[in-house]
Amino acid sequence: MIIEHPLLGPRDAAEFSYLGAATLMARPSPENGLQAMHDYVYLRENPVGIHRELWYHAQGDRSWLVVTRDTMTQDITKVELARDVALAQSGETS
Amino acid sequence: MKYNAWNIFQQGLTGNRDWKEAWRKPEPKAEYDIIVVGGGGHGLATAYYLAAKHGKHRVAVLEKGWIGGGNAGRNTTIVRSNYLLPGNQPFYELSMKLWEGLERELNYNAMMSQRGMLNLLHSDAQRDAGARRANAMLMSGADAELLNRDKIERDYPFLDFDNERFPIKAGLMQRRAGTARHDAVVWGYARAADQLGVDVIENCEVNGFLINNGVCSGVKTSRGDIKASKTAVCVAGSSGRVMAMAGMQLPIESFALQAFVSEGLKPVLPTAFSFGAGHFYVSQSDKGGIVFGGDLDSYNTYAQRGSLDIVQDVTECAVAVMPSIGRARLLRSWGGLMDMSMDGSPFIDKTHIDGLHFNGGWCYGGFKATPASGLCYAHLLATGTPHEVAKSYRLDRTLTGAMVDEKGQGAHPNRH
Numbered sequence: 001m002i003i004e005h006p007l008l009g010p011r012d013a014a015e016f017s018y019l020g021a022a023t024l025m026a027r028p029s030p031e032n033g034l035q036a037m038h039d040y041v042y043l044r045e046n047p048v049g050i051h052r053e054l055w056y057h058a059q060g061d062r063s064w065l066v067v068t069r070d071t072m073t074q075d076i077t078k079v080e081l082a083r084d085v086a087l088a089q090s091g092e093t094s
Numbered sequence: 095m096k097y098n099a100w101n102i103f104q105q106g107l108t109g110n111r112d113w114k115e116a117w118r119k120p121e122p123k124a125e126y127d128i129i130v131v132g133g134g135g136h137g138l139a140t141a142y143y144l145a146a147k148h149g150k151h152r153v154a155v156l157e158k159g160w161i162g163g164g165n166a167g168r169n170t171t172i173v174r175s176n177y178l179l180p181g182n183q184p185f186y187e188l189s190m191k192l193w194e195g196l197e198r199e200l201n202y203n204a205m206m207s208q209r210g211m212l213n214l215l216h217s218d219a220q221r222d223a224g225a226r227r228a229n230a231m232l233m234s235g236a237d238a239e240l241l242n243r244d245k246i247e248r249d250y251p252f253l254d255f256d257n258e259r260f261p262i263k264a265g266l267m268q269r270r271a272g273t274a275r276h277d278a279v280v281w282g283y284a285r286a287a288d289q290l291g292v293d294v295i296e297n298c299e300v301n302g303f304l305i306n307n308g309v310c311s312g313v314k315t316s317r318g319d320i321k322a323s324k325t326a327v328c329v330a331g332s333s334g335r336v337m338a339m340a341g342m343q344l345p346i347e348s349f350a351l352q353a354f355v356s357e358g359l360k361p362v363l364p365t366a367f368s369f370g371a372g373h374f375y376v377s378q379s380d381k382g383g384i385v386f387g388g389d390l391d392s393y394n395t396y397a398q399r400g401s402l403d404i405v406q407d408v409t410e411c412a413v414a415v416m417p418s419i420g421r422a423r424l425l426r427s428w429g430g431l432m433d434m435s436m437d438g439s440p441f442i443d444k445t446h447i448d449g450l451h452f453n454g455g456w457c458y459g460g461f462k463a464t465p466a467s468g469l470c471y472a473h474l475l476a477t478g479t480p481h482e483v484a485k486s487y488r489l490d491r492t493l494t495g496a497m498v499d500e501k502g503q504g505a506h507p508n509r510h
Contacts (some may be wrong), residue, residue, distance in 0.1 A: 001401055014403035018392040018508065020347065035493075041505050042436050042492040043343040046334035048396050049454075057194075072396050 003067060004079050008060060015059040021045065022052040022066050024088060048072055052081060097201050107141060116281060117288035122320055123296050128475055129313055129322040131300050131336065132329035133157025134451060135166040135276070136460065138283035139468020140326060140475070142200075145290035147469070148476035153292045154322075155284075158299035158314060162280030165430045165460060169354050170387045172366050172377055173462045174211045174271035175236045179226045181486030182439060185232040188483050189466030190236065190270060193303045202282030204274050205380070210365035211271035212246070214253075214415065215264040221368055224266040231268065236253050239267040247366050260371035260414065261446030271376050279464055294450070296474040302338045303450065310450035326451045326475055328467075331396070331431025333454035337467045340447060344454070345436040345492050347507040350391040350429040352400040352459045354408065354410070356422040358382030366429050374411035383420060383426075386412055390432060390458070399429040421464060432458050439498035442470050442480065442487040451475060451487065457510055 001013035021044055028036040048071060055065045064082035069075065095114050098457060105113060128144060130137045133155045144150040157163075173193055175186035185477065197204050215221045221240075228238035246265050247255060255262045284294050289405040295317075302314035305320065312321035331334050331348045359382050366377035376386035388408035391400035405427065434442065435455030440463070442453045453471045470484035480487070486498050492505075502507035 012403070013393075013401065020394075020508075038493050039343075042344070042345040044334070044347050044507075045338075045343060046347045046394060047338075048335050051394055053394065069393075071101070073396050074395065074397055 001076070003055065003065065003076060005057065005060070005063075005065065006079060006081055007063070009016055011057070011060060014056040015057060016065075017058045019054040019056060022054055022085070024054060025066075025082065025089070050077075058069075113412065116285040117294050120293045120295065122154060122156070122209045122293065122315070122317055124297060125312070126293070126324060127152040128326060129153075129320060130155045130326045131313065131325065132332075133160065133161035133284075133294065134164045134328070134330060135280050135283065135464040136146065136286055136328045136330070136456075136467045136471070138280060139464050140328065140453070140471040141292045141294075142283045142287040142313070143291070143304060143469045144476060145287055145292050145470035148472060150476060151291035153287075154320065154445075155287070155292060155294050156298045156313070156320070157296050158316075160296050161284055161294060162277055163253055165432075166276050166280045166290060168353065168428050168430060169274055169461045170375060170377070171273040171275050171379070171461065172271070172375060173206075173274050174268055174366075175234070175462070176211065176213065176227065176231055176238065176266065176268045176271065177500060178231065179498050179500055180230075182500060183230050183236070185466055185470070185483040185487075186462065187231075187234040187236045188469070189463050192465030192469065193274065194270070196279075196282070200282040200286045202278060202285060204278040204282050206272070206274045207380075208270050208272040209377075210267060210269045212241070212365050212367040213249075213266040214262055214367060214370045215266065216260045216262060216370045218263070221264045221493075224264065228266055230311050237267065237268060237270050241265045241267050250367070252362060252416055254415060254417055257414065265367075267365075272368065273379075276461060283468070300336065301339070303375040305340060305447060305450070308446075309448040322479075324449050324451065324475055326453065326471060328453035328471065330454060330460060331433050333433045333452070335396075337452060340445070340450060342445065344452075345489075346433045346455050347394050348396055349393070349432050349434050349508055350395045350398060350400040351387065351405055351432045352391065352408065352427060352429045353385070353387035353425040354405075354424055355379070356384040357425050358417070359384060359422060369411055369415045372411040372414065374408060374415065376416070376439070377494050384422060390434070390508055391429070396431060397429070398431055433508035434510055436492055436505045436507060437497040437499040438501055438503065440467070440487050441489050442467065442473070442474060442484045443489040
């Protein structure tokens with residue numbers, strides 16, 4: 001599988017370590033209570049089809065990427081720096 | 095009809111004309127007492143024990159394809175009960191005991207071969223951990239032996255004992271462990287369940303649940319709606335997408351596991367064994383192929399195929415522990431769908447929806463659990479309470495903190 005790094009170009013997926021769903025970027029505040037924290041840590045959508053997920057370029061530039069990939073076909077349609085995604089998200093709420 | 099030597103002899107003399115179908119192909123009825131969703135090893139075992147142990151005969155197993163076409167159809171066949179944690183080991187030992195009596199109980203040859211399973215140990219710490227696990231096994235009524243290097247060298251001369259990085263110091267042996275023929279287990283349970291009146295229905299895909307006001311009264315399928323007071327899902331790697339139809343998210347993610355078979359070789363492996371310094375397990379089939387596997391592909395997938403870097407990773411482990419295998423050719427490889435849970439252990443539980451039950455999260459270790467999973471799920475369905483040895487397999491254990499984390503990896507499904 002090839003991941004098109006926004007800065008470095010196409011890289012073998014084996015250079016990365018995979019964390020999981022990109023929903024992990026949105027950690028709930030403790031004020032939201034135990035159930036919200038539990039659901040964040042343990043429950044997953046685990047979809048067939050489009051999945052946004054976090055990859056860490058461990059053997060490259062050590063950046064975090066948000067990859068949009070189809071879990072059935074493995075087609076990757078979008079790769080963004082996680083930093084850009086996080087900035088855009090906080091930009092939306094501020 | 096019973097399978098026995100007399101029937102083989104008699105049928106052989108009369109042109110083999112009168113063998114009966116191993117199981118019927120009935121049309122689905124409009125209603126059953128219990129519907130089992132998923133016609134793999136676990137689902138068929140559940141249906142069999144419902145009928146055999148609990149007198150429940152109005153049971154249907156619904157399978158979207160052909161029975162045993164999922165992970166039961168292609169796995170590395172190893173059967174063992176060598177777990178550590180008190181929430182796990184008694185369950186697997188119950189399963190091991192069921193395996194031992196299975197062929198007689200089902201009147202079906204499952205090619206059960208209790209050839210033994212050896213876990214190699216490469217450091218003092220690992221040997222201590224092995225001794226601890228051996229004690230846990232003995233406490234559960236299983237058998238366990240700690241072998242020193244000399245004993246292992248005698249029977250496994252082909253291993254790389256003096257490897258600089260991973261010398262072999264000792265091994266944890268379970269002699270009652272071994273392998274079984276995966277297809278035969280499915281067919282054996284299907285035939286036995288069918289003979290007790292269970293409807294085994296293939297080519298029937300569940301595409302929804304009949305849920306009203308928090309109560310599940312059956313399923314919608316590609317062959318029409320089917321009602322039941324109890325619906326029991328056990329679909330392994332498809333757990334996420336099936337339970338999503340009930341609006342549920344699970345503490346499970348789906349990953350691919352690859353496995354491999356080499357060309358046929360003369361008998362060389364006396365038992366199954368596993369590498370202690372990497373994730374690698376291997377046995378030799380009766381046809382001579384070396385059957386082995388290792389790490390998961392690390393990303394969520396439903397593709398049932400993996401990538402080449404894992405092929406390299408697994409074969410590197412193989413060659414590290416058993417250098418001579420490097421000369422063998424790979425004949426076959428495949429990928430299956432693993433329902434990896436947040437603590438690496440399974441769930442056999444009711445859900446918050448009345449009448450809807452869930453069995454899944456077996457990760458890559460479901461085959462050895464087949465008999466006990468069926469027995470315990472049947473117990474839950476028939477009595478409404480968990481079986482003694484399956485009490486830890488609750489869906490809410492992530493909330494209550496009662497995790498059963500053998501590997502100690504935490505909430506990272508792809509690390510278990």
